[in-house]
Amino acid sequence: MTYTRRDALVVGAGGLAVLAMTRAAWAVTADEAIAEFTGGAAMGEGGITLTAPEIAENGNVVPVEVDAAGAAEILVLAPGNPSATICTVAFGPAAGSQRLSTRIRLAKSQDVTAVAKMADGSFVSTSQPVKVTVGGCGG
Amino acid sequence: MRIRAKHSAALASALVIALAGAARAEPDLDAKLVINGDLEMTTIAPAPAHLEGALGDNVISGWHYRDAATRQMETDDFENPAMSAVDEALAAWDTVDGSEGKSCADCHGAIEEGMKGVTAVLPKVTEAGALWSAEDFINDCRTNRMGAEAWDWDKDPMKNMTAAIALQSRGMPVNVAIDGAAAPFWEQGKEMYYTRYGLLQLSCANCHEQNNGNYIRADHLSQGQINGFPVFRLKNDGLVSIHNRFAGCVRDTRAETFSKGGPEFHALELYVASRGNGLAVEGPSVRP
Amino acid sequence: MADAKPRVKAPASAAAGEPFAIKTLISHEMESGQRKDGDGNLIPQKIINRFTCDFNGTNVVDMTLSGGVSANPYIEFDAMIDQAGELKFTWYDDDGSVYEDAKTIDLA
Numbered sequence: 001m002t003y004t005r006r007d008a009l010v011v012g013a014g015g016l017a018v019l020a021m022t023r024a025a026w027a028v029t030a031d032e033a034i035a036e037f038t039g040g041a042a043m044g045e046g047g048i049t050l051t052a053p054e055i056a057e058n059g060n061v062v063p064v065e066v067d068a069a070g071a072a073e074i075l076v077l078a079p080g081n082p083s084a085t086i087c088t089v090a091f092g093p094a095a096g097s098q099r100l101s102t103r104i105r106l107a108k109s110q111d112v113t114a115v116a117k118m119a120d121g122s123f124v125s126t127s128q129p130v131k132v133t134v135g136g137c138g139g
Numbered sequence: 140m141r142i143r144a145k146h147s148a149a150l151a152s153a154l155v156i157a158l159a160g161a162a163r164a165e166p167d168l169d170a171k172l173v174i175n176g177d178l179e180m181t182t183i184a185p186a187p188a189h190l191e192g193a194l195g196d197n198v199i200s201g202w203h204y205r206d207a208a209t210r211q212m213e214t215d216d217f218e219n220p221a222m223s224a225v226d227e228a229l230a231a232w233d234t235v236d237g238s239e240g241k242s243c244a245d246c247h248g249a250i251e252e253g254m255k256g257v258t259a260v261l262p263k264v265t266e267a268g269a270l271w272s273a274e275d276f277i278n279d280c281r282t283n284r285m286g287a288e289a290w291d292w293d294k295d296p297m298k299n300m301t302a303a304i305a306l307q308s309r310g311m312p313v314n315v316a317i318d319g320a321a322a323p324f325w326e327q328g329k330e331m332y333y334t335r336y337g338l339l340q341l342s343c344a345n346c347h348e349q350n351n352g353n354y355i356r357a358d359h360l361s362q363g364q365i366n367g368f369p370v371f372r373l374k375n376d377g378l379v380s381i382h383n384r385f386a387g388c389v390r391d392t393r394a395e396t397f398s399k400g401g402p403e404f405h406a407l408e409l410y411v412a413s414r415g416n417g418l419a420v421e422g423p424s425v426r427p
Numbered sequence: 428m429a430d431a432k433p434r435v436k437a438p439a440s441a442a443a444g445e446p447f448a449i450k451t452l453i454s455h456e457m458e459s460g461q462r463k464d465g466d467g468n469l470i471p472q473k474i475i476n477r478f479t480c481d482f483n484g485t486n487v488v489d490m491t492l493s494g495g496v497s498a499n500p501y502i503e504f505d506a507m508i509d510q511a512g513e514l515k516f517t518w519y520d521d522d523g524s525v526y527e528d529a530k531t532i533d534l535a
Contacts, residue, residue, distance in 0.1 A: 053208045057357075057427035061220075061373040061497045063208050078495055082461055086495040089504075092486025096446025096505030100488070103497040105459070133357030217436045220499050223454040226432065376456065376498040 030079035030113065034125075037075045037088070037115055044124045048074075050114045052128045059106040059132040068116035068124065071098040075117075080110030106132050164359060165352060166203040172421075175216055178310050184417030189317065193348055194362055200418050204351075204361040205427065209373070212425040221302055221371035221423035224295070224378050228303035231296060237287025243280070251307055258301075258308040259420050262409050264320040270405045272381070273301045292400040298378040302369050305422030313366050313420055315412045328410025331403060337394030343411075346388075358427075363388070364415040365408070367424030374427060381408050431455045431475070433528045435516055437506075440533040446505040449480065449487075453518050453526060459494030475500055477519040482532075483512035508532060 034043075048068040056062040066074050076086040089100045098116070106112070111127040118124065172180040182200035186192070202210055212218045232243045232250050247253030262272040269275075274292050277300055281287040290297040317325040332343045346355065347363030354360070369378045382399035385407060389396040397403040436450040453475060460472025474494050480487040487506045506514065511533045518526040 053206065055206060057206045057209055058373040060376065063211070063501075065503075081495055083493060083495065085493045087490055087492045089488055089490040090486075091488055092481070094482040094485040094487040094506055094508065096487075096507035099505055100490070101501075101503035103501045105495050105497055217434070217450050217452065218501065220452070220501075223432055223434065223452070223499065226434075 028083050028085050030077045030084040033075065033077055033085045034115055037117070038123045041121075041123050043115070044122060045126065046124060047118070048114060048116045048124045048126045050112065050126050050128045052112050052130050054129070055131045055133060056106060057133060059108070061103045062106050062112075062130060062132075063101070063103050064112060064128075065099065065101040066114040066116075067097070067099040068114075068118070069098055070119050071116035072119050073117045074098065074100060075115045076100075076102075076104070077113040077115070078104060078106055078110060079113060081105070081107045106130060108132055164354065166199060166359070166361070167207075168199070168203055170203060170207075170210060172200070172202055172210070172214065174214055174309070180310055180421060181312065181417070181419040182421075184312070184415075187413065187416045190414060193344075194351075194414070198364065198415055198418055199351075199362055200366055200415075200421060201361040201364055201426065202367065202421065202424060204359045205425075209425055209427055213421070219371065219423070219425055220373075220376075221369075221378060221425065224299040224371070225303045225306055225423065227295070228299035231300060232303065237281065237285035239284065239286040241285050246280075246284070250303060254304045254307040256308050256311055258305040258422065259311045259314055260316070262405060262412065263316060264324070268320060270321070270324045270402075270409060272400075272405060272408055273304055274380070274400065277301070277304075293380055293383055295378070298369050298380055301380065302378055302423040305369065305420060308420040309422070310419050313412060313415045313418050315409060315416060317409070317413045321409060324406045324409050325413060327403075328406035328408070331407050332410055335392075336389055337392030339392045341392045343388065343407075362414070363411065364418060365411050366415045366418040367421035367426070369422055370424050370426045372426050378423065379426075381411075385411075431518065431520065431524070431526050433516065433518060433526050435514075435528050435530055437514055437530045437532065439531075440535040441506075441508055442535045443509045444507060446507050448503060448505055449514070450501070450503045451478070451480075451516060451528075452499060452501050454499050455518075455520070457492075457494060457496060457498045457500065461494060473521045475518050476521055478502055479517045480504070480506065481515045481517075482506060482508055483510070487514070508534070510534060 051065040066076060068074055073088060073090040075088045077084045078086050086104050091098045109131045111129050113125060113127040115123060115125040172182045182202050183197050186194050186196060186198050216222050235242045262270050265271050274297055278289040282289050335342045343363060346360055351360045351362045365381050368381045372379045382404045385404050386396040386399060431453050433453045438447050441447045455475050458470055458473040462470050464470050472494055475492055478490045488504050514530045514532055516528045
């Protein structure tokens with residue numbers, strides 16, 4: 001299976017009718033996703049770290065780690081993707097920390113963003129720029 | 140039209156720079172590849188004598204040319220996405236298939252024993268005088284010994300199995316024979332390596348010998364070694380065979396490519412493998 | 428890749444109250460719903476949309492995934508235990524399939 005930047009662009013350019021029909025199904029902007037996650041609450045800083053490579057050799061598989069001690073839930077966003085929401089993770093009582101490490105798809109270079117909902121209901125966020133190089137030599 | 144041109148570094152790098160606006164970046168040669176915390180891999184080895192210095196003093200695994208995140212995935216079998224494919228092959232190894240009612244394990248025993256060191260010396264010339272890759276041996280067993288259907292060279296069952304077999308040589312030095320019966324194949328492969336193909340008139344050597352370390356588009360050019368094959372390519376989300384990689388590289392020069400499993404790529408595989416004699420078998424490795 | 432196949436790496440034992448790392452991986456194409464096939468039609472989304480880990484019935488993590496998570500989702504997090512028991516892992520596929528794995532863990 002392949003999911004390449006080119007495919008993402010093809011979708012982007014692939015006719016307004018298709019876009020209009022499918023947009024509701026999957027295209028969520030970062031602002032929409034954040035608004036839904038926070039309910040419009042104010043956003044703070046600090047207490048959350050996001051680790052991602054400065055340069056990713058392949059946008060298909062970009063390792064990221066988020067850590068926000070004391071968070072109830074973390075939202076990870078790729079604002080430059082056709083659909084910005086990557087994942088949300090809620091931490092239960094048996095969690096040993098509020099850390100998540102995963103691998104994500106980035107359609108292009110962008111600021112990967114994480115928003116944490118802290119136990120007291122406040123929100124903090126942080127972003128990290130990731131440059132996606134588009135390779136593709138050697139088949 | 141094919142022009143044999145061994146010493147055209149200037150022209151070639153002009154082309155690559157034209158293509159890429161090339162930047163140079165040294166591979167990270169200080170990085171050490173240790174897998175699962177204890178298996179130390181030889182990723183830099185003294186260049187084999189037959190290269191006559193064409194790659195300098197050392198041959199270098201493609202691992203060094205990848206970025207830290209990609210390299211990291213190869214250091215732990217759990218993080219290496221190729222290992223699910225290996226799991227599938229291990230199940231296939233024990234599964235009876237074909238009219239003879241046999242599994243690979245029935246004849247070869249545990250894969251850890253039966254296939255130990257096999258990949259390190261492939262491809263090799265058979266008693267019948269043919270140059271065979273892992274895929275040929277596997278299909279020979281399937282069709283002639285098991286009465287089972289041949290696996291497609293480039294489909295999952297075959298790629299999975301070559302990955303599982305390569306794993307049994309991991310850490311051992313690549314050591315393909317290039318003399319005796321292998322010599323004519325090796326010469327043919329060498330000839331191909333220095334032949335310019337396609338619209339762009341580029342040979343393997345133009346990119347992987349004269350320009351390794353440079354960027355072509357966004358790719359950091361390596362020496363084009365095959366000690367890490369089959370590789371898990373993140374771009375494909377799957378395993379890629381040696382011949383598939385060759386085909387991709389030839390296609391990049393805008394040439395018609397040779398067929399996977401055909402005599403040309405067999406000869407090229409032997410020659411390219413011999414350029415990495417001394418490097419640890421790293422398959423299945425991870426590439427962008 | 429044929430069936431989705433989960434893999435889990437967790438320690439066989441852990442000290443009470445000491446966080447320990449769990450790594451999970453499942454083979455799955457994570458078809459994002461944003462790609463087109465050869466005829467220009469969108470390929471329908473088929474992803475793992477949720478992953479949960481519980482210890483003796485108590486939640487460790489509950490994750491919602493989109494097509495923005497890479498194929499063969501890799502998920503790493505920390506858990507903490509206060510008794511011996513079972514870690515249970517569950518992946519939910521868009522097609523309704525549910526994949527499960529479990530690991531017993533002792534108190535060190």
